[in-house]
Amino acid sequence: MEPQNLTDISEFLLMGLSEPELQPLIFGLFLFMYLITVSGNLLIILLVSSDPRLHTPMYFFLSILSLDDIAFTSTTILKMLVNIQMQNKSIPYVGCLAQVAFFYLFACVDNLLLSVMAYDRLVAICYPLHYKVIMNPRLCGLLVFVTFCLSLLYSQLQLTFVLQIKFCTDVGIYSFFCDSPQLFKIACSDTSTIRILVYCVVVIVGGIPLSGILYSYIRIVSSILRVSSASGKYKAFSSCGSHLSVVCLFYGTGLGASLSLAVSSSDRKGAWTSVMYTVVTPMLNPFIYSLRNRDIKKALQRLISKTA
DSSP states (O other): OOOEEGGGOOEEEEOTTOOGGGHHHHHHHHHHHHHHHHHHHHHHHHHHHHOGGGOSHHHHHHHHHHHHHHHHHHHHHHHHHHHHHHTOOEEEHHHHHHHHHHHHHHHHHHHHHHHHHHHHHHHHHHSGGGHHHHTOHHHHHHHHHHHHHHHHHHHHHHHHHHHTOEEOSOOEESSSSOOHHHHHHTBSSOOHHHHHHHHHHHHHHHHHHHHHHHHHHHHHHHHHHTOOSHHHHHHHHHHHHHHHHHHHHHHHHHHHHHHHHHHOOOHHHHHHHHHIIIIIHHHHHHHHHHHHOHHHHHHHHHHHHHHO
């Protein structure tokens, strides 16, 4: 069969998590997780914007991260919820491309923001006297701007790779959202070269920020160990404990999902594995920052008392 170009295909079918007997349960579970994700991250944004004590670079980056988590989750979950409600598994060709572009855009923003936040903690702990001078509003805005620009470039690069794929009549994607590895599986044309390029780009985009985070925390730990007082060490560790937990959760689930997709032949298992980093991680981030961060808890108490 001659492969058709992607522009000749009008739609794809999202076959992941499509067990008929579980559809009501899946709809309720994912709707609940989505509402928790949106409300939790909106609460973080509200606290940071309304409390002057949280108008610092650390919480500025946290509010951007929360906004990105809402967009990241909305990119994948909303279409799935609509499909379950309408009992329709299809996604238009243009919608699939848009989902690929926005998915990698917001995932890369999350990735780079975690690296920026690690740098912020490095400056705060290793250069406390120069913190306000170094992490000035202009630099913070510039870091966020560069993060979005690099993420947009990465997103367009992923979209370019997808546009090179040719398909036959099999347009069933065994996931609940459009993702380039899933599209490679149903391609008719040879995608070996494109796969190598994609993996190289992913390693670069994921490896450089992760290396920056590891370097920052090596410097942070060595600086903390030189602090003489136990209370000083505890205060320094507590200031970056929440961020370190989010880093472990983000990279841990992402790496686990990638390894699972690589070694597992079960499409159903791969679909459920992808839930961890696309849904669960953005949902847990607000809880990590609210439960482990004293400033956030105090700001929440002040907001509740002010509202009451």
